Amino acid sequence: MPESTKELYTEEITLNMGPQHPSTHGVYRGILTMDGEYVVGVENVIGYLHRGLEKIAENRTYTQFIPYTDRLDYLSAMLNNLGYVQAVEKLMGIEVPERAEYLRIIMAELQRMASHMVFVASFALDLSGWTGWMYPFRDRERILDLFEMASGSRLTTSYLRIGGVAEDVPEEFWPALKALLADLPRCFEEYDGLITGNEIFQARTKGIGILDVATALAYGVTGPNLRAAGLAFDLRKARPYGIYSRFDFEIPTGQNGDSFDRFVVRIQEMRQSLRIIEQAVREIPAGPVRAKLPKVLRPPKGEVYHQIEGSKGILGFYLVSDGSTRPYRLHIRGPSFVNLGAFPLMVKGGTIQDLVSTLASIDIVLGEVDR
Amino acid sequence: MRVEPQALTARLQEKYGPAIEVLPDPTVTTILVPPERLPAIAAELAESFNLLLDLTAVDWPEYFEVVYFLWSVPEAEELRLKVRLPKDRPEVSSVSACWPAALCLEREAYDLLGIVFRGHPDLRRILCPDDFVGHPLRKDFALAQADRWEEGPPAR
Amino acid sequence: MASVETVFLSGDQWLKNWLFSWGMPESWVFLCTVVVYAVAVLLFVFANVIFLVYLERKVAGYMQQRLGPNRVGPGGIFQCVADALKLLGKEDIIPASADRGLFRLASLLIFIPATMLFVVIPFGREMIVADLNVGLLYFIAVGSTATIAVLMGGWSANNKYSLLGSMRAVAQMISYEIPLAFSLLGVIMLAGSLRMSEIVAAQKDLWFVVLQPVAFITYFIAATAELNRGPFDLPEGEQEIIAGPFVEYSGMRYALFFLAEYANLVSVSALAVTLFFGGWQGPWLPSWLWFVIKVYFMIFLFMWVKWTFPRIRVDHLMGLAWKFLLPVSLVNVFVTGTAIKLFQAMGW
Numbered sequence: 001m002p003e004s005t006k007e008l009y010t011e012e013i014t015l016n017m018g019p020q021h022p023s024t025h026g027v028y029r030g031i032l033t034m035d036g037e038y039v040v041g042v043e044n045v046i047g048y049l050h051r052g053l054e055k056i057a058e059n060r061t062y063t064q065f066i067p068y069t070d071r072l073d074y075l076s077a078m079l080n081n082l083g084y085v086q087a088v089e090k091l092m093g094i095e096v097p098e099r100a101e102y103l104r105i106i107m108a109e110l111q112r113m114a115s116h117m118v119f120v121a122s123f124a125l126d127l128s129g130w131t132g133w134m135y136p137f138r139d140r141e142r143i144l145d146l147f148e149m150a151s152g153s154r155l156t157t158s159y160l161r162i163g164g165v166a167e168d169v170p171e172e173f174w175p176a177l178k179a180l181l182a183d184l185p186r187c188f189e190e191y192d193g194l195i196t197g198n199e200i201f202q203a204r205t206k207g208i209g210i211l212d213v214a215t216a217l218a219y220g221v222t223g224p225n226l227r228a229a230g231l232a233f234d235l236r237k238a239r240p241y242g243i244y245s246r247f248d249f250e251i252p253t254g255q256n257g258d259s260f261d262r263f264v265v266r267i268q269e270m271r272q273s274l275r276i277i278e279q280a281v282r283e284i285p286a287g288p289v290r291a292k293l294p295k296v297l298r299p300p301k302g303e304v305y306h307q308i309e310g311s312k313g314i315l316g317f318y319l320v321s322d323g324s325t326r327p328y329r330l331h332i333r334g335p336s337f338v339n340l341g342a343f344p345l346m347v348k349g350g351t352i353q354d355l356v357s358t359l360a361s362i363d364i365v366l367g368e369v370d371r
Numbered sequence: 372m373r374v375e376p377q378a379l380t381a382r383l384q385e386k387y388g389p390a391i392e393v394l395p396d397p398t399v400t401t402i403l404v405p406p407e408r409l410p411a412i413a414a415e416l417a418e419s420f421n422l423l424l425d426l427t428a429v430d431w432p433e434y435f436e437v438v439y440f441l442w443s444v445p446e447a448e449e450l451r452l453k454v455r456l457p458k459d460r461p462e463v464s465s466v467s468a469c470w471p472a473a474l475c476l477e478r479e480a481y482d483l484l485g486i487v488f489r490g491h492p493d494l495r496r497i498l499c500p501d502d503f504v505g506h507p508l509r510k511d512f513a514l515a516q517a518d519r520w521e522e523g524p525p526a527r
Numbered sequence: 528m529a530s531v532e533t534v535f536l537s538g539d540q541w542l543k544n545w546l547f548s549w550g551m552p553e554s555w556v557f558l559c560t561v562v563v564y565a566v567a568v569l570l571f572v573f574a575n576v577i578f579l580v581y582l583e584r585k586v587a588g589y590m591q592q593r594l595g596p597n598r599v600g601p602g603g604i605f606q607c608v609a610d611a612l613k614l615l616g617k618e619d620i621i622p623a624s625a626d627r628g629l630f631r632l633a634s635l636l637i638f639i640p641a642t643m644l645f646v647v648i649p650f651g652r653e654m655i656v657a658d659l660n661v662g663l664l665y666f667i668a669v670g671s672t673a674t675i676a677v678l679m680g681g682w683s684a685n686n687k688y689s690l691l692g693s694m695r696a697v698a699q700m701i702s703y704e705i706p707l708a709f710s711l712l713g714v715i716m717l718a719g720s721l722r723m724s725e726i727v728a729a730q731k732d733l734w735f736v737v738l739q740p741v742a743f744i745t746y747f748i749a750a751t752a753e754l755n756r757g758p759f760d761l762p763e764g765e766q767e768i769i770a771g772p773f774v775e776y777s778g779m780r781y782a783l784f785f786l787a788e789y790a791n792l793v794s795v796s797a798l799a800v801t802l803f804f805g806g807w808q809g810p811w812l813p814s815w816l817w818f819v820i821k822v823y824f825m826i827f828l829f830m831w832v833k834w835t836f837p838r839i840r841v842d843h844l845m846g847l848a849w850k851f852l853l854p855v856s857l858v859n860v861f862v863t864g865t866a867i868k869l870f871q872a873m874g875w
Contacts, residue, residue, distance in 0.1 A: 128838035220472025
């Protein structure tokens, strides 16, 4: 070959990453085009966990669908419950008792922290920070214990009901919660000391996977990923649902929209969640936890779109009723699904190691991507 | 451009005629747009509504309804856009040029409901396997259908 | 105490006498003792590897607020025995598209240099298999041949992840070989010899780690990279290229790579002790016990680093070797040389 003698012959390789791969956070599959260690292009391949939840919803009553929402983003079952039951309540115009509203806030913010702890842990692990993996999981365990006290289940809680919550929390819940709240600030400092401040961690995440505000909005990226780019857009402030308007908290934002900012924003968000819970625990009134509702729910004809600030971004439920006991159509906006759409853009030109860290930094859960 | 929904719809009606219809909805301003007007209106709306939060479709007995959920983040305003498509030929222009978020959302609507988005750069199935037959979220999709794949069910 | 000190030496003497009493010619006795030495070294390596795997998991466990293995035997001490038995019993899978010959050879080849390194390590007073006059050179030369086996394994598996991993391994090992060798140069200049026993003897009054702290740090970083241990475990890179060159290996073949990795950990720590921490020298305790204590201290340092830091990125890795470690080690050689000349001129 005379051509190859002139210059070294190189070619791009196609690398199939996933659906079985240690750091694709489930069954994500990317078809990477690589120039040596550098990523030239990525094609997302998803759907390996598609269960047709939207179709299932059309064949279940409104109440029967609650347990299915646990399986959407299986790291934030409480938040999914919240989005769904509030959508139904909005459709039917149901008033929720005060105590139930407060319990919902406490559970939702605990769940947000638990989800962010998994993020912090798995982000550290994807950079090979094995020790960083264990510390957040130690603390998440205590949150899951609280969920177990309240609902009998740790991950798939199904604790929220249309018109309230399943039942009031037991006696031993409150001392355990207060002990956890007292310990958490020290735990967050440990994450900062072990991971955020680490020289190698910063070198690997600063300036990597940059997503600016305009691009993020164009691609529909929401939640901590958008806030890391510098836009303080949080539905809890922009369009308060439930009783969020009563609480005093801030929206942490980043500046550069890189992986490091996405990490720091989430740690800050955990601190804000802690503030919200502390206020809720102080103010929670006594009283019933479930509204009086008929046995069979038959919402009026109509449609409603309810969006909440999930742990990964805006979680939306589009509920269409034809007046029967089952939804005519339910559409779920999984934030991870939309966020993943911007992923190929963010990793072009980086190394395969940057790709792994960026994928970890946008925090996807495949249960929600594939639905 | 102010994004106050009432003023906006009035302006749109003035510009594109009475074909722009405001649907009654207690929660958010909802506009019904004729499919052929969608590209122009989308381009105009994209200037102020910078976030396409969601896009989906509903299979009604008489027509398919494609729903666009728009947000203006700086003004915290919402707008819902609807397009009705005939059952026999559910085709509409893609809005992925205005909002790249539609790239994956339109693929999903195509996959699950069979809505064809003209001008979408890569309209393939996204959640179902490539050789899947039918569109599961259509009301006429038989749940107990034996043959879901072109070459029969996968070997066990 | 003297008997404990010389227990191995007297055992050796007893063996020789016993063989002579059978009326063996001297060359045969020599051959027999060499075989015994080889078996002893292998046993030492195997015993250490088994224990190190256990130790690593315990150290990692306690650093991560968990217990580590604690079910098999007291404190989980037999966990690694159970693991080894499991690996032995596993099917040896060779991918259909692999180059079978190379694939098999690589797993054996990786283990040979790992054990050969122990030949020049002084385990205690007069306890060295072969006290070569080029001992240190031998160590570096033999140690670097492991790269070939890693490349062989990664290439022959015919898997893209393996290929990426073995390419990383070659780039990394060649880059870090240079600062490693330069960092040792300072010690050689002070000792004036490549012979291990003389290097140890030269540290009778003062450990070289005091005289050569920069060299020690350079050696430590470069050796971590040579060992493919975290934060320099790029060739394995579990999170991005799964296990790199070893991705297609299973069962005992995989265990051989594993074994070699931990054997290298022992030998590199042993070299560090020999060059910087006075080797087997120490008060009160027998020399070989001092040696083992010091080696395990070094190993603990390596583990501490691994379980604290995330993995470095591939371009930063090269930058660190060429732009930082190499200049620093060169400056260290220059400063050492100047200092030696100065002191000589001043007649110290």
